[in-house]
Amino acid sequence: MQFTEKAKKTIDACRFCWMCRHICPIGNANGMERCTSRARALGLSMVVRDITTIDAAIENVYECSLCGACTKECKTGWDPVLFTTEAKLEAAMAGAMPEYIMTLLENVEKFGNVFGKSECCTKLGEKIATLPKTEDVLLFVGKNALYQTCCQVKAAIDLFEKAGVNFTVLADEPSSGWDLFFLAGGAEETRQTMKACAAALNGFKKVVALDPNDARMFLRQYKEWGIGLTSPVVTFTSFVADLIAEGKIAPKKSASVYTFQDPASLARDLEETEPARKILAACGETLEMLEHGKDTNIAGNLIMAQYMPETIAKVAARRWQEAIRVGAKTVVTANPDDHAALKATQPEGMELASIQEVVLANL
Ligand code: SF4
Ligand code: SF4
Numbered sequence: 524m525q526f527t528e529k530a531k532k533t534i535d536a537c538r539f540c541w542m543c544r545h546i547c548p549i550g551n552a553n554g555m556e557r558c559t560s561r562a563r564a565l566g567l568s569m570v571v572r573d574i575t576t577i578d579a580a581i582e583n584v585y586e587c588s589l590c591g592a593c594t595k596e597c598k599t600g601w602d603p604v605l606f607t608t609e610a611k612l613e614a615a616m617a618g619a620m621p622e623y624i625m626t627l628l629e630n631v632e633k634f635g636n637v638f639g640k641s642e643c644c645t646k647l648g649e650k651i652a653t654l655p656k657t658e659d660v661l662l663f664v665g666k667n668a669l670y671q672t673c674c675q676v677k678a679a680i681d682l683f684e685k686a687g688v689n690f691t692v693l694a695d696e697p698s699s700g701w702d703l704f705f706l707a708g709g710a711e712e713t714r715q716t717m718k719a720c721a722a723a724l725n726g727f728k729k730v731v732a733l734d735p736n737d738a739r740m741f742l743r744q745y746k747e748w749g750i751g752l753t754s755p756v757v758t759f760t761s762f763v764a765d766l767i768a769e770g771k772i773a774p775k776k777s778a779s780v781y782t783f784q785d786p787a788s789l790a791r792d793l794e795e796t797e798p799a800r801k802i803l804a805a806c807g808e809t810l811e812m813l814e815h816g817k818d819t820n821i822a823g824n825l826i827m828a829q830y831m832p833e834t835i836a837k838v839a840a841r842r843w844q845e846a847i848r849v850g851a852k853t854v855v856t857a858n859p860d861d862h863a864a865l866k867a868t869q870p871e872g873m874e875l876a877s878i879q880e881v882v883l884a885n886l
Contacts, residue, residue, distance in 0.1 A: 525613040526606065531571050533601040537564035543593035543603070548820045549586055552837035558586045560593040560603035567606055570613070577610065578619045584610045585624060586831070588824045589705065590787040595817060612708035620707075623830040628706055636666040637702050637826055647673040650680060651692045660690035661727040661754075665734035666698055667825045667859040675862060678879040679733055679759065685886060686771045690731075697723050699737040704744065705826050717745060721752040730756045735788035735858050743792055758789060760857050760878060764798035767805055767882075774885035779807035781881065782851035784842060784865070785819035786858040799857055802878055806885040812845045820845075822856070823864020839864035843873060855881055 526534075543560050544550065550558035557563075566580040587607045594602045614620050620628070630639040642648060647669075662683060664676045676692075683690050700717040707713060717740065724730050724741075732738035741756040766772050781803050789795045796816040803809045814820040822842040828835040842865065846854045853874035856862040865875050876884070 525616055526567075526571055526609050530606040530609045533599075533603065534564050534568050534571060534606050536599040536601045537561060537568075537603075538599060539565070540598055542598050543596045546592040546596050546814075546820070548590060548592065548838050548841070549588060549834060551820075552841060553834045555586075557583055560587070560597070560607075563587065563607060564603060567610055570610070576619070577614045577617050580610065581614045581619055582621055584614070585621060585827075586834075588787075588821055588827055590821045590824075591791045592787070592818075592820065595791060608704070608708040610708075611706065612710055615707045615710055621830075624706055627826065627829060628703075631698070631702055631706070635698060636670055637706070637829060638666075638670045640670045643669045643676075644673040647677055648694075650677060651694055654680070654691045655689075657689050657691050658726055659728050660688055661724065661730045662690050662692050662759075663699070663724070663730050663732045663734075663737060664692055664696060665732070665737045665859070666702060667736070667863075668734055669696070671825055671863050672859040672866075672877075675859060675877045675879065676733065678877060678883055682763065682772070682879045682883055685883070686766045688766070688771075693723065699732075699740040700744070701734075701736045701740050702826065704740065709748070714748060714750070717748065717750045721745065721750050724756075725751070725753045727754045729762075730754050731759055731762045732756055733759045735786040735793065736860070739788040739792045758793065758795055758798070760789065760802065761795060761798040763878065763882060764801045767802060772882065772886060774802075774806045774882050776805065777807045777885050779881075779885075780810060780850070780852045781807055781855045782810050782812050782846050782849060782853070783815065783878075784812075784822050784854055784856050784861045785815055786856075786861060787819055787821050789857060790817050790819045799855075799878055802882060803855060806881050810849045810851045812842070812849055812851075814845070822854075822861035825860045825863055828864065835864050836868050839868040843868060843870050847873065853881075
């Protein structure tokens with residue numbers, strides 16, 4: 524069995540107190556009790572006791588976005604995300620992966636991304652090809668943005684060019700391992716993908732990760748697993764906030780009213796909440812949604828949208844409702860997962876912009 528003693532203890536530590544119930548974005552969206560970490564712990568407790576096999580619990584495991592909201596709330600102080608990721612490895616080793624997950628894994632193997640795409644949009648591909656080769660700054664765009672929100676990658680490139688950053692984007696950018704980590708947990712394939720990515724990144728003076736999920740991999744998982752990434756990595760939001768602080772770009776404050784959709788990886792895993800707010804403060808007024816900062820709720824998940832799109836659409840719709848409730852006119856995103864889901868559900872009269880688009884609009 525693949526569960527570590529720590530994961531088994533975490534499963535058994537659940538007091539079924541329900542303090543994590545109200546916070547789960549998936550459980551809240553589809554109204555299903557089984558989607559909370561409490562229910563998942565109950566199901567997996569039977570797996571670790573050999574009362575049932577992983578086959579019976581695995582669909583439920585893939586209903587978790589790994590957003591960590593329950594980890595923050597869990598009164599035991601343990602991390603329910605831990606047993607969820609270990610359950611995926613257990614299923615992989617037992618040959619019990621659901622068919623829809625196998626399809627995504629096959630896409631990663633064949634195309635290098637879960638979406639089964641072999642090329643990004645032509646305009647972006649042409650733009651990347653014109654960038655000078657340099658070892659100064661690498662803008663690491665990530666598979667999700669490259670294939671699902673290419674306009675946001677283009678906006679990030681435009682912003683760096685306006686700021687005079689000496690940077691490049693890899694035409695054959697490898698995966699950070701986030702997709703495999705999400706799908707198969709700590710499998711050997713995940714580790715090998717991370718090692719290959721580290722080898723491609725080492726040598727750059729700085730790596731700026733556009734997608735917080737990639738940043739989370741580089742700054743947390745690589746360290747935890749001893750993957751030799753030697754180039755310093757920063758998040759896109761912290762890098763842009765520094766560009767403003769250093770006067771390399773000077774957005775003018777407008778009358779726009781924004782609300783920031785904190786990415787879970789950024790706010791919770793990396794504990795970064797202020798740089799995006801500093802950027803927005805330079806561009807206009809900011810109103811906060813009830814669940815913001817470390818208490819954020821996700822608006823989307825691009826991998827889950829491949830196999831449970833209706834639930835992800837409901838997750839995004841709840842965030843729009845919250846933005847409307849606080850009186851914001853524009854929801855600002857800093858990751859492709861939230862951006863894609865919010866775009867697909869955008870209500871009439873509301874605006875959506877990535878943080879790089881906000882800065883560009885106010886220069
Ligand atoms: S990690 Fe997020 S999606 Fe998963 S059970 Fe916890 S709150 Fe729900
Ligand atoms: S908050 Fe923690 S202990 Fe309470 S039900 Fe949720 S996972 Fe179990």
